[in-house]
Amino acid sequence: MSQMQSVEKQLRQMILGLEIGPGEKLTERWIESRFGASRTPVRAALLRLETEGLVGRDGRGWTVSPINLAELEQIAVYREAVEVAALRLTCGLADRSAVDVIEAMLESCDNDTPREEWHRVGMDFHIELARLSGNEFLFRAVRDAMTRLSRARWLEVRDEAALSRAWAEHRAILAAARLGDADEAARLLSGHIVGSRDRLVTSLANDRRGLRARGFAVVAA
Template sequence: MNQSRNTQKDAYSLILEAIDVGVYKPGDRLVESDLAERLGVSRTPIREALQRLETQSLLERDGRSLIVASLDHNQMAELYMVRRELEGLAASLAARHATEEEVRVLKDMVREDDALIDKPADLAKANRRFHEQIHLASHNRYLVQQLNLVHRSMALMATTSLAAEGRGEIAQAEHKKIVAAIEARDEKAAGQALKDHISVAFMTRLKQDAGDRGQGR
């Protein structure tokens, strides 16, 4: 039974990761047999994983098929609003509770990520790690759980805002400001810096979407 539970968890994690990195994009159909072959997992845990993802609204029904869900404008705005407030709280708590070692890790991450400015896909992965590190540095398990749910839903966006021209460099400067406030133990400044960071990311994505509509995509 434990083995079955572990297999189910593996199938769920593998499918979620595939959505997160863009292997499966919003609107793509997920078929049990194809997933089982691709991921090397039997169909039963795949079926259970798909049911779990549907319950979490990461997948939706299209007739009898399951497809990767997509977010409309209102859903995206709602998601960013919640993310802005929760991320700001995480940064404020990190300024209060982060250990010296955790602060050094954040500083190292930002410095290393400078090399990825011209690589949006790699920078997007590094960006997720950076934010997750701040979540953990908040030392609040319930906040971390809620942020995990928010970031799962972020995977339903087909592109990253970091792909916008010049956004990578700006985002890195924003990350440095956040870390500086956390290191200074300035809770208010840390929270505001992260809120501002999310607001700029949201505006960037709105401009991306407007550009796509203008090109008929």
């Protein structure tokens, strides 16, 4: 694989995995030495990650984007628009058997499943559901939105109850989609996204002090 993609992937993983904290400063030279690459691929990686919203310019210089509560709320509205549109398209398809594949994805998580896996499947549920619509742009929009949400969801203090509730909502959405009931599926998905946003934002707002203490920049709504 070319170094370029490698640097991009590794750096993205470090940011999403919070190995580099939100708000931290980045220098091209540091990335260069850290990954043993030269500046050209480093710059390409930074430019790509900038469009994904994971890093940003800080005057001269680069910064890992802080967690921004106002942004999270806006993303929730955006997600609702594109995910509901995608789901409605899917409900209109003649062959909706692909929802079973997503159902199986959910089933793969049980009590022994590590936390990381729940995190990933929780995001992939939405991404794969959008992919079923067949609309490339709706799919990319959802994928990009979930990428932006990823770190915040990781920071969120999740209790077991919230997780099992989310899973139940996921299953209900799939059930409505399987029947082709677009209105019901849309209603459930909207509710899920709004509820998810509320839990996320309040959880982060409450923990804001603690997160800052761990060196994570969190911008208020």
